[in-house]
Amino acid sequence: ACAVQNLLLAAHSIGIGVGWSTGKPCLADVRSTIGAEPDWQTVGALYIGYPAEKPEAKRAPVDDVTTWR
Structure with missing residues (x-):
């Protein structure tokens, strides 16, 4: 999580947007596009x-x- 946060901050500093989604991409076309193996x-x-x-x-x-207290 810390490494991802640093990547998000670095990207933002140069104008790149990043969305972080948890969970497994269950759509076959998404898995195929990113080259994910079935296991x-x-x-x-x-x-x-x-x-x-x-x-x-x-x-x-x-x-x-x-x-303030």
Whole structure:
């Protein structure tokens, strides 16, 4: 998980979008496309590409997300 997180952060820093999906791709065409052998146990997949749009970054005020004691 840590390695995937670092890959996600690195991709984001250069404008590449990544979606992380857990679970096994059960569709035969997906398994064929990625070259998965029938006995492979897939725990997740990363979908990587350039986003069509860049969403506007929304940052909440610090007082809305922090409690000082």
